[in-house]
Amino acid sequence: xxxxxxxxxLSDTEAKAFAKLIRTSPRKLxxxxxxxxxxxASKALADLTFSKRRVAQEVKKVLQSAVANAENNHQLDVxxxxxxxxxxxxxxxxxxxxxxxxxxxxxxEKAWSNLxxxxxxxxxxx
Numbered sequence: 001x002x003x004x005x006x007x008x009x010l011s012d013t014e015a016k017a018f019a020k021l022i023r024t025s026p027r028k029l030x031x032x033x034x035x036x037x038x039x040x041a042s043k044a045l046a047d048l049t050f051s052k053r054r055v056a057q058e059v060k061k062v063l064q065s066a067v068a069n070a071e072n073n074h075q076l077d078v079x080x081x082x083x084x085x086x087x088x089x090x091x092x093x094x095x096x097x098x099x100x101x102x103x104x105x106x107x108x109e110k111a112w113s114n115l116x117x118x119x120x121x122x123x124x125x126x
Contacts, residue, residue, distance in 0.1 A: 013121040014084065015070035018114070019062045024055045025111040026088045032059050033086040033115065041067055041081040041119055059086075059115065066117045076121045084120035088113055 010016060022029060032055055036044035041063065048060040063083065070076040091112040097105040 010118065011120075012074070013076065014118055015066055015074050015076060016116065016118045017062050017066035017069055018116050019058065019065075020114045021091055022055065022058050022113045022115055023110075024058075024113055026090050026113045028053075029055055029059070029113045029115060030088045032056050033088050033117075036063065036083050036117075037086050039083050041078070041083060044083050059117075062115050062117050063119075066119045070119050070121070076119075080122040081119045082122055083117065085116070085118040087116050089116070090114070 032048070032051065032053055035047060035051070036059070039047070044063060045060060045067075048056045048063065063086075067078060067081060070081055071078050091114050093112065094110040096108040096110060098108050100106050
């Protein structure tokens with residue numbers, strides 16, 4: 001019973017990690033994701049460790065998860081991994097209100113985001 005296994009959408013040299021409901025706006029998260037795109041995985045981890053942005057720690061967790069997936073699930077070499085893709089999507093938006101003067105109210109939207117990180121093994125350089 002149950003569903004058949006889905007076809008693998010990534011190539012054999014890639015691994016993916018996904019985080020949903022990250023409590024920041026997609027615009028702010030994309031700044032940090034752009035900071036690691038195309039970099040070596042170890043260099044990207046170092047950059048995220050010393051970044052001053054609060055959301056960098058969440059991005060670091062997702063990148064570490066992608067590296068662990070590559071090592072344990074797909075037997076890829078950790079030393080040759082690069083961040084192939086890091087993209088952000090919108091998630092839910094909480095609507096709140098802010099009381100204003102003369103009995104009025106303003107709408108406050110608190111955005112949440114999703115993050116996907118794909119790491120790829122670099123080709124052998126001879």
